[in-house]
Each structure stands twice: as C-alpha cells, then as structure tokens.
Amino acid sequence: MVHKTDEEHLDNQSENPLKEITPTVNTAAINPIQGTESMEVHHHAHHKENKNWKSYFWEFLMLFLAVFCGFLAEYQLEHKIERDRAKELAKSFYYELKNDSITADLKVQNRLKQEAALKYMIKYFQDSSLTNVPKEFALNFEYGISFRSPSIFEPRTIMLEQLRNSGSLRYFKNEEFQTLTGELSVAIKNVYDRQELEDKTRMEYITPLIVQLYDYKFDTEMKKDDKTVFEGVMNYEKSNEIVPFHINEPDKIDRNKIVRSLSYFVGNNLTSTRQTHIKKYMEVNTRLLQILRSEFQLN
Structure with a gap:
C-alpha cells in the first residue's frame, strides 16, 4: 500500500507540472540592479593596470628632462641677453674711451707747446730787452701765458658712470676690466683736481701778469675779420707778417718776480699734471681699449 501511495504521488506531480515549476522560476528570477552592478565591476576590472618600477x-625621467630642458633654454636666453647688453655697453664705452684718447694726445701736445713757450719766456725775462720785443716773444706770450683752454683736458665719464652706478659692470666677467674701471675713475678725478689747482695758481700768479704786460692792441689785430684769438695767432705764426707787441710800462717790471711766477706755474703745475696724472689716465685708457677690442672684436 505504501508503494502504491508513492507511485500515486509521483503521478500527481506529473499531472500538475505548472504548479510545481512556477515557484522555481520565480525564486530564480535575476535582479536587474544586481546584474548591472556585476557588469560595472567587471568593466573596471578589465581596464585596471599594474605598473612596475x-x-x-621612465615617467620621472621624462618629466625631469622636460623641466631640465626648460631650465637650459631659459638660462641660454638670459645668457644671450646679458651678452648682447654687455656688447652694447662695451661699444659705447669703447668709443667714449677712444675719443678721449685722441683728445688726451692733442692736449698733451698743447701742454708741451705751452711748457716750451713758458720756458722761452722765463729765459727772455731774465736779461732780454723789454722795449723792443721780437715776434717770437708775442707768440710765446700767447701760447705760454694767455692761452688756457688748449691745454685743459676734460675726459668724458657718461658711460663710465653708467657702468658703475647701474650695476652693469656685472655683465663684464673680465676681472682686470672691472679693476681698471675703478682706476680710470680715480685717474679722471685726479686730472680734474690738478687742473683745478692749475686754475687757482693761474688766478694768483699768471692773470696779474696778463693784466700788467699784455698788449690789447695786438689782441685786437689777432681777432680782426671775426677770427678767434686762437685762429689769429696760428695764422700769424705761419705768416711773414710782423705785428708790433708793446709791453706796458717796461721800466716798472720786476723781472725776478715774473721769472719765479712763471717757473712755479710751469714746473709745479703744468708739467706735473702732464707727467703724472694725464699720463696715468692715458695708460689706463689704453689698456681698457685693448681689453674691449679683444673681448668684443671692436675697431
């Protein structure tokens, strides 16, 4: 009986299959949200990479090279800008020095001529006639006693001051160049100081002699036709013309005093300035020009 009952139970299950299957289908239904989450997790897992050292x-190396190359480019640009600026300043400074070098040579020649004229006057006043003076006396009086500006040397300092005051000397890497610019400043100051001393000496000893001795009729003759006294004297020196020169009150002249005044002026002022201070300036100037020509290919 038990066996039959089991068979009947099995037969009943076969007769109602839908009732048995439906719950199974419902319990196995897929949750769409869960399916989506499963797909998303699978998607990310597919693109994930594991990098080794x-x-x-290589990433670090490429980044480092990019930064380093940028630094090099900036450094080269700054270096080029500094080099171009240095060459521009060097060129301007070079021509300032070159022009002053030419001027210094001319002033030295004028000083030598003035010194020679004063020595002539010193010798003449010792024992020569003061009532009937020759043409050479008049010319040497002008060159030695009257003229001042032909021997005055005034070096320019525009570029030198710009280099020193603006900090532009840093563009010049030559240590000797930097040292020489300092020496040039000192030399220029000494030249101006010495010429200021010459002016004081001239006012005290030479100007009174001009007032006392000079023939202003001769001066008027030299300046005729609207010439400067310098042009007139130069033309007179080259000509065969004789223009009288008369010393005022020759009987009242103290020859010894004049000789002492002229000797002091030429020896302690003119010659000393030329041999010491202008010479020093010219030496420094020459060396700076040599360095600038060598460093920056200037002519």
Missing part, C-alpha cells in the same frame, strides 16, 4: 622611472 620601470614605468614610474
């Missing part, structure tokens, strides 16, 4: 090393 070599990958990080």
Whole structure:
C-alpha cells in the first residue's frame, strides 16, 4: 500500500507540472540592479593596470628632462641677453674711451707747446730787452701765458658712470676690466683736481701778469675779420707778417718776480699734471681699449 501511495504521488506531480515549476522560476528570477552592478565591476576590472618600477622611472625621467630642458633654454636666453647688453655697453664705452684718447694726445701736445713757450719766456725775462720785443716773444706770450683752454683736458665719464652706478659692470666677467674701471675713475678725478689747482695758481700768479704786460692792441689785430684769438695767432705764426707787441710800462717790471711766477706755474703745475696724472689716465685708457677690442672684436 505504501508503494502504491508513492507511485500515486509521483503521478500527481506529473499531472500538475505548472504548479510545481512556477515557484522555481520565480525564486530564480535575476535582479536587474544586481546584474548591472556585476557588469560595472567587471568593466573596471578589465581596464585596471599594474605598473612596475620601470614605468614610474621612465615617467620621472621624462618629466625631469622636460623641466631640465626648460631650465637650459631659459638660462641660454638670459645668457644671450646679458651678452648682447654687455656688447652694447662695451661699444659705447669703447668709443667714449677712444675719443678721449685722441683728445688726451692733442692736449698733451698743447701742454708741451705751452711748457716750451713758458720756458722761452722765463729765459727772455731774465736779461732780454723789454722795449723792443721780437715776434717770437708775442707768440710765446700767447701760447705760454694767455692761452688756457688748449691745454685743459676734460675726459668724458657718461658711460663710465653708467657702468658703475647701474650695476652693469656685472655683465663684464673680465676681472682686470672691472679693476681698471675703478682706476680710470680715480685717474679722471685726479686730472680734474690738478687742473683745478692749475686754475687757482693761474688766478694768483699768471692773470696779474696778463693784466700788467699784455698788449690789447695786438689782441685786437689777432681777432680782426671775426677770427678767434686762437685762429689769429696760428695764422700769424705761419705768416711773414710782423705785428708790433708793446709791453706796458717796461721800466716798472720786476723781472725776478715774473721769472719765479712763471717757473712755479710751469714746473709745479703744468708739467706735473702732464707727467703724472694725464699720463696715468692715458695708460689706463689704453689698456681698457685693448681689453674691449679683444673681448668684443671692436675697431
């Protein structure tokens, strides 16, 4: 009986299959949200990469090279800008020095001529006639006693001051150049100081002699036709013309005093300035020109 009952139970299950299957289908239904989450997780897992140390090393190396190359480019640009600026300043400074070098040579020649004229006057006043003076006396009086500006040397300092005051000397890497610019400043100051001393000496000893001795009729003759006294004297020196020169009150002249005044002026002022201070300036000037020609290919 038990066996029959089991068979009947099995037969009943076969006769109602839908009632048995429906719950199974419902319990196995897929949750769409869960399916989506499963797909998303699968998607991310598909693109994930594991980098080894070599990958990080190459990334670092490329970044380092990019930064380093940028630094080099900036450094080269700054270096070029400094070099161009240095050449521009060097060129201007070079021509300032070159022009002053030419002027210094001319002033030295004028000083030598003035010194020679004063020595002539010193010798003449010792024992020569003061009532009937020759043409050479008049010319040497002008060159030695009257003229001042032909022997005055005034070096320019525009570029030198710009280099020193603006900090532009840093563009010049030559240490000797930097040292010489300092020496040039000192030399220029000494030249101006010495010429200021000459002016004081001239006012005290020479100007009174001009007032006492000079023939202003001769001066008027030299300046005729609207010439400067310098042009007139130069033309007179080259000509065969004789223009009288008369010393005022020759009987009242103290020859010894004049000789002492002229000797002091030429020896302690003119010659000393030329041999010491202008010479020093010219030496420094020459060396700076040599360095600038060598460093920046200037002519």
